[in-house]
Amino acid sequence: MNERDALRALAADLPHAGDDAAVVDGTVITTDMLHERTDFPPGTTRYTAGWRAVGASLSDVAAMGAKATAAVAVYADAAFDDEKLDRFVEGAVDVCEAVDAEYVGGDLDTHDEFTTASTAIGDASDAGVVTRAGARPGDALCVTGEWGRSAAALRLFERGDGGDDAVERANGLFRFTPRVADGLALADRATAMMDSSDGIARSLHQLAEASEVGFELDPDRLPVHPAVDAVAEGPAERFELAAHFGEDFELVCAVPEEAVEPAREACPAGLTRVGRVVDAADGVTADGDPLPDRGYTHG
Amino acid sequence: MNERDALRALAADLPHAGDDAAVVDGTVITTDMLHERTDFPPGTTRYTAGWRAVGASLSDVAAMGAKATAAVAVYADAAFDDEKLDRFVEGAVDVCEAVDAEYVGGDLDTHDEFTTASTAIGDASDAGVVTRAGARPGDALCVTGEWGRSAAALRLFERGDGGDDAVERANGLFRFTPRVADGLALADRATAMMDSSDGIARSLHQLAEASEVGFELDPDRLPVHPAVDAVAEGPAERFELAAHFGEDFELVCAVPEEAVEPAREACPAGLTRVGRVVDAADGVTADGDPLPDRGYTHG
Structure with a gap:
């Protein structure tokens, strides 16, 4: 099964899955994993990685038409380098600030390959959400x-x-x-x-x-x-x-x-x-x- | 820097980090990464892995005295086996049901090592949260x-x-x-x-x-x-x-x-x-x- 078929299977099982983000009681939530080999080409700084990883989740909140409120991220690497970790957090903080959300921390893990998992939440209690379904011929x-x-x-x-x-x-x-x-x-x-x-x-x-x-x-x-x-x-x-x-x-x-x-x-x-x-x-x-x-x- | 020192450094930078979960406008949020080599010994079923990964995040919500509302997870593996993925999702759904929360999906990723990242959110708007600070001599x-x-x-x-x-x-x-x-x-x-x-x-x-x-x-x-x-x-x-x-x-x-x-x-x-x-x-x-x-x- 490739990733796409697997996602389809996952969506079929879960009523809330299959859109850019899930919605629970007016709160939008979405999560993504990015890692070095496939997502961060050589030359990508940790600042950029933090920005991009958290940004990807904030983008999913945006796609629902919700107000992004906060994000967290897991930072996993073979070793914890003070400088690299600081830069990653700075990037995460800055991308959150760019969209008026708060970066509120996360978790650390030891992993062979530099891997991040970010999650963003948003508030959709005002306008409701815009899903992928609803486009009408003529729009x-x-x-x-x-x-x-x-x-x-x-x-x-x-x-x-x-x-x-x-x-x-x-x-x-x-x-x-x-x-x-x-x-x-x-x-x-x-x-x-x-x-x-x-x-x-x-x-x-x-x-x-x-x-x-x-x-x-x-x-x-x-x-x-x-x-x-x-x-x-x-x-x-x-x-x-x-x-x-x-x-x-x-x-x-x-x-x-x-x-x-x-x-x-x-x-x-x-x-x-x-x-x-x-x-x-x-x-x-x-x-x-x-x-x-x-x-x-x-x- | 070991993981503990790195977490300390991270907490010092972020006002919301350093407790079991962060709190933003009455919403509690927490994230964790678990992976095969360090967290799932040989013999651990995917059902158990799904339960445990999502359960670890729900436990952090519990530790804040908040009502767990929902969880998401990233499932990363070298290949997507239909059966394994289904079992993982079942475990995640069941642990959420055990605490009256909803499992609302997540993301898939290709990774050499079976790796999960789970995030749970909770509602602390009623009673407020209990942090690690506040214990008094005599308690x-x-x-x-x-x-x-x-x-x-x-x-x-x-x-x-x-x-x-x-x-x-x-x-x-x-x-x-x-x-x-x-x-x-x-x-x-x-x-x-x-x-x-x-x-x-x-x-x-x-x-x-x-x-x-x-x-x-x-x-x-x-x-x-x-x-x-x-x-x-x-x-x-x-x-x-x-x-x-x-x-x-x-x-x-x-x-x-x-x-x-x-x-x-x-x-x-x-x-x-x-x-x-x-x-x-x-x-x-x-x-x-x-x-x-x-x-x-x-x-």
Whole structure:
């Protein structure tokens, strides 16, 4: 069983699983594990790792349209280096501050491989939550921010010939701002929402399945992060990095026509219309061609 | 830096860290990582692992005197075996049900070593929380339940000669009931409380430091689990396993004299007076001798 099938099996068993986060009595909760080999390429600082690990969970809270309140993390490594641990905590504290949440500590563990597990909670008692189900044909398909920054960062990390400057830029790109403010602005406007951990293509297939709809993506409208242009060799690779790589932690949502403009004005990260919701029978397409349900499979 | 010093450093940085769980706006949150090599001896079933991993977090919520509401967990393994994952989830669901909380899912990850990270949340908006600070000289020192069951289980797992029956008993001993009901009963009675992850000796030193008091332990009064008698060779080893091994997930608390009897009646797991709180200058003693701050160092 691969990870995706396993997640499906897990969701089938648990009424609350299967969305970006679970909801219990108005509290949203979500957890993620990231580890060195698959998530933190050589060059990733502990500060960036703390930011990114906790940020990934805050992003899931954002995707529910909830107010992020707090996060905790487990820091596991082969040895506890004072400096590294401090930097990790600083990154975790700073990403929480960026979205007006509190980092309240966690646990330490000894592990062969540097491994983190972060959990964020949020408050959805005001506006309720936005799930992946609820998109209706005719709604506009919108996304926040710019896409492809993690893909660009990975290229910079991998190059190895860019020197310290490239590594520093890669770290900067890896430290995304979780879209909590945008999620809150979309909470009473979007009909369905999720974050883009696996890229726009896979996100659309997941939203389509949950909402029982289809999507028409206009690929030219997908806002691509400038860093992608610096690493991509041509338009095909540019689209590949922006659409399929994932880990952008931007929001993907369906918004009724009349709410698009007010939503756009309320989203600090910007909101771009990139297509529309269609009938399930029409499937998920880009420029009229089927958009494959393909993303980078992250460990 | 060892794990303990690192935790101290972490607690110094974060106002909310350093107790069994953090508290944010009346919500208690706590997280733990357990993994195969250090926490799940050969013979531990995935059902037991799910129960124990999530139970450890629920125990931290109990130690704050909060009502456990929900838990999530990350399940990481080298491959996703349908059957193993199902059993893990069943264990997680069942331990939550045992304390009237909800298991609401989690995340999957690919990892060389079977690793879990669990997070539990609880509601402390009614009675407030009981921290490790607050014990006063003259209070009775009390513990819930019986001690040494995890130590006895480990012996049974290690023996290897006991056959399936011994392994089954070991698994049963490993599936403790988190003391949430007891913690709630003690919430408005105890002056300080924690769970006994590192044994009674280390717990007393931690409570002593947080509350700036000392403790007189009467070791003969420590209720020892019957399974310890079956594996210990004599009284010294019996005390060692019950007092120093840890991972009992029982509650240790200070209770004012007049509240001991009503608290005892309200604790489903039983509450036993095992000593008393004294001045900090008197230190932590057992039968008049200094009780070493020594526990099993769990990975």
